[in-house]
Amino acid sequence: MTTALGPRAGRPAQPRQGGAGASPARFSDALRCEWAKLTSVRSTWVTLLVSLLLGVGVGALISYLAGSHYATGGFRGRAWDPTAVSLRALTIAQLAIAVLGSLVVTSEYGTGMIRTSLTATPRRGRFLSSKAVVFTAVALVVGEIMAFAAFLLGQLAIGSNAPHTSLAAPDVLRAVIGAGLYLALIGLLSSCVGALVRNTAAAISSMVALLFVLPGVVQALPASWSNVITEWWPTQAGSQVYSLHRSAHTLSAWSGFAVLVVFTVIVFTAALWVIEHRDA
Amino acid sequence: MIEAVHLTKRYGTTTAVDDLSFTIEPGQVTGFLGPNGAGKTTTMRMVIGLDKPSSGSVTIDGRMYRDLPAPLREVGALLDAKALHGGRSAYNHLRVLALSNGLPLSRVDEVLKMVGLKDVASRRAGGYSLGMSQRLGVAGALLGDPGILMFDEPVNGLDPEGILWIRQLMRSLAAEGRTVLVSSHLMSEMALTADHLLVIGRGKLIADTGVQEFIDLSSAGTVVVRSRDDNLLAARLAEQGARTEPAVGGGLTASGVSSSLVGEIAFAAGIILDELTPQRASLEHAFMELTKDSVDFGASPSELASVGTDYPTTDGSR
Ligand SMILES: Nc1ncnc2c1ncn2[C@@H]1O[C@H](COP(=O)(O)OP(=O)(O)O)[C@@H](O)[C@H]1O
Ligand SMILES: [Mg+2]
Numbered sequence: 001m002t003t004a005l006g007p008r009a010g011r012p013a014q015p016r017q018g019g020a021g022a023s024p025a026r027f028s029d030a031l032r033c034e035w036a037k038l039t040s041v042r043s044t045w046v047t048l049l050v051s052l053l054l055g056v057g058v059g060a061l062i063s064y065l066a067g068s069h070y071a072t073g074g075f076r077g078r079a080w081d082p083t084a085v086s087l088r089a090l091t092i093a094q095l096a097i098a099v100l101g102s103l104v105v106t107s108e109y110g111t112g113m114i115r116t117s118l119t120a121t122p123r124r125g126r127f128l129s130s131k132a133v134v135f136t137a138v139a140l141v142v143g144e145i146m147a148f149a150a151f152l153l154g155q156l157a158i159g160s161n162a163p164h165t166s167l168a169a170p171d172v173l174r175a176v177i178g179a180g181l182y183l184a185l186i187g188l189l190s191s192c193v194g195a196l197v198r199n200t201a202a203a204i205s206s207m208v209a210l211l212f213v214l215p216g217v218v219q220a221l222p223a224s225w226s227n228v229i230t231e232w233w234p235t236q237a238g239s240q241v242y243s244l245h246r247s248a249h250t251l252s253a254w255s256g257f258a259v260l261v262v263f264t265v266i267v268f269t270a271a272l273w274v275i276e277h278r279d280a
Numbered sequence: 281m282i283e284a285v286h287l288t289k290r291y292g293t294t295t296a297v298d299d300l301s302f303t304i305e306p307g308q309v310t311g312f313l314g315p316n317g318a319g320k321t322t323t324m325r326m327v328i329g330l331d332k333p334s335s336g337s338v339t340i341d342g343r344m345y346r347d348l349p350a351p352l353r354e355v356g357a358l359l360d361a362k363a364l365h366g367g368r369s370a371y372n373h374l375r376v377l378a379l380s381n382g383l384p385l386s387r388v389d390e391v392l393k394m395v396g397l398k399d400v401a402s403r404r405a406g407g408y409s410l411g412m413s414q415r416l417g418v419a420g421a422l423l424g425d426p427g428i429l430m431f432d433e434p435v436n437g438l439d440p441e442g443i444l445w446i447r448q449l450m451r452s453l454a455a456e457g458r459t460v461l462v463s464s465h466l467m468s469e470m471a472l473t474a475d476h477l478l479v480i481g482r483g484k485l486i487a488d489t490g491v492q493e494f495i496d497l498s499s500a501g502t503v504v505v506r507s508r509d510d511n512l513l514a515a516r517l518a519e520q521g522a523r524t525e526p527a528v529g530g531g532l533t534a535s536g537v538s539s540s541l542v543g544e545i546a547f548a549a550g551i552i553l554d555e556l557t558p559q560r561a562s563l564e565h566a567f568m569e570l571t572k573d574s575v576d577f578g579a580s581p582s583e584l585a586s587v588g589t590d591y592p593t594t595d596g597s598r
Pocket of ligand 1: 291294295296314315316317318319320321322323
């Protein structure tokens with residue numbers, strides 16, 4: 001076959017002018033590109049499905065079991081929090097969102113796609129920011145769907161065996177919306193961690209450590225230390241936004257959330273610095 | 281046009297690219313030749329901004345790659361055919377690239393047709409053979425219809441049909457007036473495709489020359505001669521500044537001297553010659569000679585320049 005290059009084939013040798021005059025690539029192009037990337041691999045759909053199954057499915061199961069053990073389980077008065085019960089499975093589902101958040105960045109490095117991506121979008125800040133915007137938006141939508149579905153199904157599953165609540169009750173709507181916001185931030189944080197470590201396993205391990213292991217380890221410290229650390233630990237503080245009640249040594253819903261936001265912004269800034277300064 | 285000025289890249293204590301200066305002109309295929317580990321890939325990575333130079337710079341028509349408004353419209357690079365997400369179809373891979381630079385999606389179908397992947401475009405790119413991956417990589421490079429193309433060892437692992445295709449492609453791209461830079465560690469490959477050569481060894485520029493000059497340079501002054509008195513002839517040749525060593529199968533190999541001069545010297549000394557053969561060193565041989573020098577003592581420009589070929593000046597202008 002000849003290597004016909006369409007309209008250009010057969011043109012006599014002459015210096016060509018480069019793409020001067022062509023329309024420049026914009027941030028919106030990078031956003032469209034990242035959206036196409038996200039939606040064109042199967043792992044995205046699988047991970048989102050898994051996170052919904054965990055958050056909503058397991059949530060309903062937990063709610064049903066908690067409801068049916070209400071009479072015998074020693075829940076009375078303030079110990080029984082139907083909102084918390086229905087959202088409990090989000091602590092597991094957040095891991096699936098974190099996995100997807102990491103993959104969005106680390107799969108670029110794992111597959112070598114990063115070299116092609118940065119060739120197409122050499123402004124690395126634009127590359128990472130557009131990725132973060134697209135993924136955070138997706139995580140927010142999925143997170144809110146998950147939070148509302150888990151809450152509503154959970155209240156149904158608690159059934160008539162135990163007291164349940166509704167979105168109209170004080171602070172409940174804030175908690176459910178907050179749960180979706182929290183999940184979106186965890187996803188974004190995980191993407192940034194992925195950009196820092198450039199490896200899927202390392203990113204997910206870091207997130208597991210941040211979310212589960214280290215907060216547990218902190219409990220072994222003397223109370224004077226562990227109370228302060230628990231109060232300010234970014235992911236713990238952030239989870240206050242979907243909690244109705246403040247126990248001792250916790251921040252208020254929005255202060256806690258602000259701590260997680262600030263922490264995520266710091267990690268995002270670090271990720272921007274690293275991607276800008278390290279060779280691809 | 282690609283222009284490198286004192287381009288240098290160090291990884292820890294390794295200097296992968298060492299003070300390279302060159303200009304790559306449009307309308308011809310420039311072969312980027314050097315043994316494995318010479319720094320070809322590193323140089324190309326710096327051209328497209330994947331690696332940051334330790335010092336010096338490289339520009340595309342006077343601008344840094346990252347400052348190009350729509351880089352795929354100006355430079356098409358195929359450095360690693362496997363640098364993609366294997367879970368994406370070829371079509372989606374190219375669509376993603378087109379979107380990133382605001383290219384019309386109709387280009388995706390056009391380039392898929394050009395490289396002959398139209399019928400398999402919906403298959404996962406991860407399942408492609410190396411030959412198909414190379415074609416997909418070429419499609420990605422051509423997507424923005426760029427004036428500058430860069431291919432890193434494009435024929436590696438290809439079957440003969442694929443090799444022929446790549447060669448023709450590069451020649452036709454250059455014939456259209458584009459700037460084409462193609463790297464290889466095989467001299468024979470370059471002889472078939474390149475008009476101009478940029479030879480590097482150990483990160484240093486060894487030669488920046490036309491392919492024909494390169495052959496002429498490296499075959500200059502090697503003559504195999506057999507005579508009735510090799511010892512005397514060797515002595516006479518040495519007096520004239522030529523170097524000799526025993527040739528394989530008898531006789532002498534003389535270098536730094538033309539065959540006609542060997543004949544004159546023998547005649548003057550009254551030595552009967554049985555054979556007098558100027559050696560046309562192969563390109564491969566020439567390449568080995570040059571890069572061996574760079575490995576052993578580093579290329580000395582004055583030594584090379586004395587043979588009369590066009591060597592780079594330090595600022596890369598020629
Ligand atoms: N990321 C890296 N880290 C450390 N050394 C590297 C890296 N990339 C390349 N090198 C070294 O730089 C030199 C040039 O490599 P390369 O540019 O790949 O050569 P070529 O493409 O000509 O075979 C080699 O010695 C290689 O080991
Ligand atoms: Mg290489």
